[in-house]
Amino acid sequence: MSTHEYRGLGDIIVTARPFDEYLAMFDLRPADLSTATALDCPAGASGFAAGARAIGCEVTACDPLYTGMTSHGELVARARRDTAFGNQYVADTPDTYVWGFFRDLDDHLSRRMAAVDAFDRDRIANPDRYVMGALPHLPFGDDAFDLVLSSHLLFVYPDHFDAEAHLDGVLELARVASGEVRMFPLVDTTTRPWPGLEDLRRALSARGHATEVRHVPYEFIRNGDAMLVIDGVG
Ligand SMILES: C[S@@+](CC[C@H](N)C(=O)[O-])C[C@H]1O[C@@H](n2cnc3c(N)ncnc32)[C@H](O)[C@@H]1O
Numbered sequence: 001m002s003t004h005e006y007r008g009l010g011d012i013i014v015t016a017r018p019f020d021e022y023l024a025m026f027d028l029r030p031a032d033l034s035t036a037t038a039l040d041c042p043a044g045a046s047g048f049a050a051g052a053r054a055i056g057c058e059v060t061a062c063d064p065l066y067t068g069m070t071s072h073g074e075l076v077a078r079a080r081r082d083t084a085f086g087n088q089y090v091a092d093t094p095d096t097y098v099w100g101f102f103r104d105l106d107d108h109l110s111r112r113m114a115a116v117d118a119f120d121r122d123r124i125a126n127p128d129r130y131v132m133g134a135l136p137h138l139p140f141g142d143d144a145f146d147l148v149l150s151s152h153l154l155f156v157y158p159d160h161f162d163a164e165a166h167l168d169g170v171l172e173l174a175r176v177a178s179g180e181v182r183m184f185p186l187v188d189t190t191t192r193p194w195p196g197l198e199d200l201r202r203a204l205s206a207r208g209h210a211t212e213v214r215h216v217p218y219e220f221i222r223n224g225d226a227m228l229v230i231d232g233v234g
Pocket of ligand 1 (some may be wrong): 013041043045046063064135151152
């Protein structure tokens with residue numbers, strides 16, 4: 001252990017989960033995506049858009065840090081730094097993680113860094129598909145996407161968003177979805193389940209959005225093996 005005391009990850013970092021990790025986290029098969037329109041929000045430096053585009057998905061990535069191509073190099077450099085920081089966090093808090101999807105720390109680091117590379121190439125080739133936006137106000141029309149994916153923001157950083165911000169954020173994701181919103185994981189970076197989940201589900205139900213907590217065939221943060229599925233048609 002390092003001498004650094006962690007109380008969860010703290011600040012929101014820019015991560016880069018690769019396409020195959022997204023498939024596992026959201027229990028998707030490539031065929032689910034090949035004819036779909038999809039949104040990844042927040043996308044950070046993830047490799048989802050690159051991988052989905054390669055199999056025919058009409059995919060958009062959205063994040064507040066997509067401020068312009070002039071700063072793209074800085075964002076890629078930050079994603080590399082944050083990916084290295086995240087790998088150190090895994091090393092320093094070993095009880096928080098379950099090995100399986102990743103073999104070990106080196107495998108974790110190299111696959112996440114490869115995702116930064118995929119993000120870098122795909123954003124340079126498709127700058128219009130990386131759109132600046134922040135929850136709870138996204139720059140898309142109602143029902144714009146068949147599938148909306150949201151990983152590692154709401155539920156994961158409870159110090160940054162209160163219950164109201166969670167509800168506003170999820171309602172906004174649902175507004176832009178004509179099909180499902182899938183959100184993962186439902187625990188924070190100390191493995192604690194987000195305590196407001198059942199109240200949130202009741203509030204969504206009252207607004208006409210059916211929800212389901214669905215088990216997925218993936219776990220990296222311990223206890224993080226379920227997603228929230230929200231019917232976008234409210
Ligand atoms: C931990 S990363 C997750 C990225 C990606 N989903 C992944 O799993 O690799 C969190 C991202 O949330 C973005 N973010 C922070 N506040 C946000 C907001 N209000 N709305 C949308 N994204 C936000 C950050 O810029 C950061 O890139």
